[in-house]
Amino acid sequence: MSAAPAGPVAGPAETVDDVVAGLAGADYLADEGLATAVLLALRLQRPLFLEGDAGVGKTEVAKALSAWTGGRLVRLQCYEGIDASQALYEWDHARQLLHLRAAEAAGRASAAGVEVLEDELYAERFLVRRPLLQALDGAGDRTAPPVLLIDEIDRADDEFEAFLLELLSDWAVSIPELGTVRADVPPVTVLTSNRTRDVHDALKRRCLYHWIDQPDVDREAAIVRLRAPEVPAGLARDVALAAAEVRSLGLYKPPGIAETIDWARALNTLGHERLDPSAAGTTLGSLVKYREDEQRLRDHGVDQLVRHAAGDDA
Amino acid sequence: MASISWYATLRVTMPDVQEAVAPDGPPERVVVGLVSRVRREGVPVPLGAAVEYGRALAALGSTRPLALYWAGRATLVRRPDDIAPFDRAFAAFFGAEAAPAAVAVPVRVELQVDAADGDEPGDAPEGDDDREPEEVRALRWSATEVLRHKDLAACSADELDEAHRLMADLRVHAALRRSRRHRPTRRRRGRPDLRRTVRRALRTGGEVVRPAATEPSERPRRLVLLLDVSGSMEPYARALARFAHAAVAARRRGQVEVFALGTRVTRISHQLATHDPDEALRRAADAVADWAGGTRLGDGLRRFNDRWGVRGLGRGAVVVVLSDGWDRGDPAVLGTELARLRRVAHRLVWVNPLKASPGYAPLAQGMAAALPHVDEFLEGHSVASLEALAEVVAR
Numbered sequence: 001m002s003a004a005p006a007g008p009v010a011g012p013a014e015t016v017d018d019v020v021a022g023l024a025g026a027d028y029l030a031d032e033g034l035a036t037a038v039l040l041a042l043r044l045q046r047p048l049f050l051e052g053d054a055g056v057g058k059t060e061v062a063k064a065l066s067a068w069t070g071g072r073l074v075r076l077q078c079y080e081g082i083d084a085s086q087a088l089y090e091w092d093h094a095r096q097l098l099h100l101r102a103a104e105a106a107g108r109a110s111a112a113g114v115e116v117l118e119d120e121l122y123a124e125r126f127l128v129r130r131p132l133l134q135a136l137d138g139a140g141d142r143t144a145p146p147v148l149l150i151d152e153i154d155r156a157d158d159e160f161e162a163f164l165l166e167l168l169s170d171w172a173v174s175i176p177e178l179g180t181v182r183a184d185v186p187p188v189t190v191l192t193s194n195r196t197r198d199v200h201d202a203l204k205r206r207c208l209y210h211w212i213d214q215p216d217v218d219r220e221a222a223i224v225r226l227r228a229p230e231v232p233a234g235l236a237r238d239v240a241l242a243a244a245e246v247r248s249l250g251l252y253k254p255p256g257i258a259e260t261i262d263w264a265r266a267l268n269t270l271g272h273e274r275l276d277p278s279a280a281g282t283t284l285g286s287l288v289k290y291r292e293d294e295q296r297l298r299d300h301g302v303d304q305l306v307r308h309a310a311g312d313d314a
Numbered sequence: 315m316a317s318i319s320w321y322a323t324l325r326v327t328m329p330d331v332q333e334a335v336a337p338d339g340p341p342e343r344v345v346v347g348l349v350s351r352v353r354r355e356g357v358p359v360p361l362g363a364a365v366e367y368g369r370a371l372a373a374l375g376s377t378r379p380l381a382l383y384w385a386g387r388a389t390l391v392r393r394p395d396d397i398a399p400f401d402r403a404f405a406a407f408f409g410a411e412a413a414p415a416a417v418a419v420p421v422r423v424e425l426q427v428d429a430a431d432g433d434e435p436g437d438a439p440e441g442d443d444d445r446e447p448e449e450v451r452a453l454r455w456s457a458t459e460v461l462r463h464k465d466l467a468a469c470s471a472d473e474l475d476e477a478h479r480l481m482a483d484l485r486v487h488a489a490l491r492r493s494r495r496h497r498p499t500r501r502r503r504g505r506p507d508l509r510r511t512v513r514r515a516l517r518t519g520g521e522v523v524r525p526a527a528t529e530p531s532e533r534p535r536r537l538v539l540l541l542d543v544s545g546s547m548e549p550y551a552r553a554l555a556r557f558a559h560a561a562v563a564a565r566r567r568g569q570v571e572v573f574a575l576g577t578r579v580t581r582i583s584h585q586l587a588t589h590d591p592d593e594a595l596r597r598a599a600d601a602v603a604d605w606a607g608g609t610r611l612g613d614g615l616r617r618f619n620d621r622w623g624v625r626g627l628g629r630g631a632v633v634v635v636l637s638d639g640w641d642r643g644d645p646a647v648l649g650t651e652l653a654r655l656r657r658v659a660h661r662l663v664w665v666n667p668l669k670a671s672p673g674y675a676p677l678a679q680g681m682a683a684a685l686p687h688v689d690e691f692l693e694g695h696s697v698a699s700l701e702a703l704a705e706v707v708a709r
Contacts, residue, residue, distance in 0.1 A: 015376075016374070016381070016384075032380060032384060033384045033387060036374070036380075036381065036384035036385060036387075036388060037384065037387075037388040039373075039374070040370050040373060040374070040385065040388050040389070043373040044366070044369055044370065044373055046366075051394065079494075080493075080494055081493055081494030081495040083495065091509065091512070093508030093509055093511070093512050094508060096508075096512045097508065097511070097512060097515065097522070100512070100515055100516075100520035100522075101520070103520055104519070104520045104521065114516055114517075114519065117516065117519075117520065118516055121512065121516070154626070155626075158566070158567065158568060194625065194626070195394075195625070196622075196625045196626025196627060196629075197568060197626060197627060198393075198568075200567075201392065204392045205360060205362060205363065205392070208366075208370075208388040208389060209387075209388060209389075209391055209392050210387065210388055211391075211394045211397060252619075252620065252624070252654070292650075
């Protein structure tokens, strides 16, 4: 299966550096570890299982992959109680009923017989394709296979995991009324988890695994500049330094990269070129989202954060 | 041996892999050698993962140390807790300088299980006192009935064995909550079930005679047990661990989570999931590095909240803390963390074995700080009181 001339995706990505460059072109700065995992996922055609703190950029990986490879992004957001009819396919029952009424009105219902009628009802035109089926359907008019993002798998329940297991190993599903749908080229698949619970080992075993760490200061400053180009370099670096300091304070909810970017944007919008205590004090709400955390920051001293940032810069 | 680390220490600095020297020879040798090292560090590596590592190396086509390292991380590691052991194995195999371990190596502590070799010496006189009045009443009660109400700390080794047998029959059922999943119902009211309606209509030649409906189903709430394993809880810890085992064994995977609270927090749900209680307790004891050590309840709860509880595990769950409330840390921290846990949990139950002693007042500072945040305050000193706990949990 992997011996077949792999999809067009495998073309450009020959080395880890290709992946780093490709993702950077899609505004995502990956480190070597993540890039290796992505490269392997592409080359070995395996799903990539990403874990890490909230806001560290797990979902963004899939979006960047889609932008880079040109594959359509198909996103499945998991939640408790999700089942096959929301993830895979469903019949358009309302239209089916209408069809039945129409057949009856035309006087065909009794003439045609139940079996013919049933065949009509379970034809492709009444099929509602949910994300997983869309991903199996292939590239469509694009050249690259779709990028399937299964987001926050830890929110779904055990039954759904078991269901995914089958899909992720065979890349095929059977629809009783229609037959088996099989992917010609498996979609590039990214699963993310916030680790609110442990996902079953059997599912992880089918995947490559990568734990995404918080970035170091340089990388974070670069990410801020990439995502919010209007923010001046000095401010981006101040913000990244202060964020690193904030993360070391042991808050309930340490800020993720998304919060850092928000904070930098907020400061920039208010016209600050550098981080100063009063500016930091008035915008803390975009960095930390718990009252207790904000209190802890104020107790620690907002000017402390700023001094940390300024001191390092000097 | 399971190693324990908590969130902050997950960010173990990578070993200095630039120094690593790949041994000469065919790539299979690298794969097999590294995999056996990793397994020796206690990380289970299925054969499939080893094969995958080989394929990964072939796909990368590079023997640079960093490539070897990250390919291994992607294929051989499945949990953040396994990263540190993997790093050690990698360093050992490739001769790189290992980063100083962020986690102290857990000290192995044997937990005495049922086949206890003797009675605890300390409780002899107290035990005698207790025995007298109860045996008078025992004229009308069966021996089992006496034992059910006897303080576990005062039991002899034989009595403990018997008590454990009694507890093996304990069934811990779950409280129910409304699920988002719907199920078919015979009732007419509820959300219309078009799928079934269409199917039925086919039977009657396309005429909808009776519309079908669905109603929300019910799911068991998650049960989270936080077991204090500090020295002061020693007389009860084994029995309470058995209670935890009974709960885990009776329910489906993931519905009961058990954590040991001591000077650190250890998740022991997996270890307790073995059917045989003795084996389960032995595994749990192997995993808990600080059995019968000190307590820092507030800190422990905080770690639990940060890493598991507030992130999702405690949400909507019935959370039971089994502890005597002796805390060497700051009681204010305990209060704050309990309040935080209660804000996400469905119900917070505190079980204190000492509550049963006559004249008990919650003098332990930790207990006093905890009480305002607790929905139910129960005793847990005897088999009967644990049965009562099982009932409370099912409500």
